Amino acid sequence: MPDTHRPTGTHHHASVLVTGAAGSLGREVVDRLQEHGARVRCLVRRHTTRPRPGVEPVIGDLTDPTVLRDALRGMDAVLLLWPLLDSAPAHELVAELVAAAPRVVYVSSTAIDDEAAQQSDPIVQVHADMEVLLRDAGLRPVVLRSDTLASNARGWAAQLRAGDVIAGSDIARTAVVDERDVADAAVAVLLAPHDARPTLPPYVLTGPEVLSRADQIARLGAVLGRRLSFQSLPADLARSRMLADGRPERLVEALLAASANRPESHRVTDHVERLTGRPAGTFARWAVDHVADFG
Numbered sequence: 397m398p399d400t401h402r403p404t405g406t407h408h409h410a411s412v413l414v415t416g417a418a419g420s421l422g423r424e425v426v427d428r429l430q431e432h433g434a435r436v437r438c439l440v441r442r443h444t445t446r447p448r449p450g451v452e453p454v455i456g457d458l459t460d461p462t463v464l465r466d467a468l469r470g471m472d473a474v475l476l477l478w479p480l481l482d483s484a485p486a487h488e489l490v491a492e493l494v495a496a497a498p499r500v501v502y503v504s505s506t507a508i509d510d511e512a513a514q515q516s517d518p519i520v521q522v523h524a525d526m527e528v529l530l531r532d533a534g535l536r537p538v539v540l541r542s543d544t545l546a547s548n549a550r551g552w553a554a555q556l557r558a559g560d561v562i563a564g565s566d567i568a569r570t571a572v573v574d575e576r577d578v579a580d581a582a583v584a585v586l587l588a589p590h591d592a593r594p595t596l597p598p599y600v601l602t603g604p605e606v607l608s609r610a611d612q613i614a615r616l617g618a619v620l621g622r623r624l625s626f627q628s629l630p631a632d633l634a635r636s637r638m639l640a641d642g643r644p645e646r647l648v649e650a651l652l653a654a655s656a657n658r659p660e661s662h663r664v665t666d667h668v669e670r671l672t673g674r675p676a677g678t679f680a681r682w683a684v685d686h687v688a689d690f691g
């Protein structure tokens with residue numbers, strides 16, 4: 397467990413590259429870095445419809461080393477998100493990181509079992525492999541192992557517009573964390589002055605309560621004033637629905653493997669508070685703040 401505490405000051409003039417910057421977590425990180433006055437560069441796959449003033453976009457794919465070389469030029473720190481299902485293309489990325497030598501903050505998964513030779517499912521395996529790759533390259537990454545993000549609940553919005561039952565594959569209970577807390581924690585680490593730089597053991601960022609999907613949907617219903625329920629679908633039916641929704645086959649199989657094999661986690665930590673100075677927020681709080689996403 398990390399023995400470091402919240403950085404006592406922040407390095408406001410840092411230049412930070414954010415990958416996955418258009419995603420749920422990345423967007424929150426970019427907002428906060430800007431609020432802190434950092435220079436922010438975003439790696440995104442395509443121009444977003446709403447370019448943000450003051451943010452430098454770099455358009456390209458994470459797996460393209462030439463894009464990364466350009467994106468890393470002049471950056472003090474990088475928030476590395478690796479939303480891919482394969483760590484093999486990361487070797488070239490790691491070589492670019494070694495050459496550019498920024499502070500590296502990697503968002504990983506709380507589902508990693510440090511004792512296991514093989515992880516429960518491909519998504520967790522990729523994060524475990526990425527941690528090893530970054531460490532073995534001598535990059536001394538600060539690893540933030542994140543629990544399931546509350547923002548995944550946005551995936552239920554379309555079904556909620558059609559009715560009161562959310563149907564899908566279930567997954568073991570875990571301490572769902574508000575992505576804004578993970579973003580605050582990431583920014584604290586990215587902007588920490590050098591002498592307050594956190595040391596190595598991974599941070600484990602969880603929310604305050606262990607929740608099932610049914611628990612989350614019940615809390616969402618309470619906030620929306622609706623009696624919502626969750627229907628757990630067998631794998632075959634969940635697979636055909638996800639494929640019909642246009643999700644890539646490999647992702648669908650990875651999600652089904654997570655559903656079948658990921659063990660329940662009861663771990664609730666205070667690492668969000670250690671890094672941000674505030675306790676992690678509840679899922680109900682997240683739901684209150686995101687009612688508009690379910691309109």
Ligand SMILES: NC(=O)c1ccc[n+]([C@@H]2O[C@H](COP(=O)([O-])OP(=O)(O)OC[C@H]3O[C@@H](n4cnc5c(N)ncnc54)[C@H](OP(=O)(O)O)[C@@H]3O)[C@@H](O)[C@H]2O)c1
Binds near residue numbers: 458478506545
């Ligand atoms: N969600 C969770 O519960 C959870 C839990 C633990 C850890 N994490 C990790 O946290 C990170 C962020 O999660 P999230 O939920 O915010 O993800 P997200 O909303 O799906 O965002 C991921 C972003 O990465 C971009 N991206 C995907 N493949 C890319 C590629 N090859 N090159 C460049 N950009 C690429 C996507 O771009 P487009 O907009 O172009 O698709 C998207 O904007 C992920 O790495 C995930 O593994 C997530």
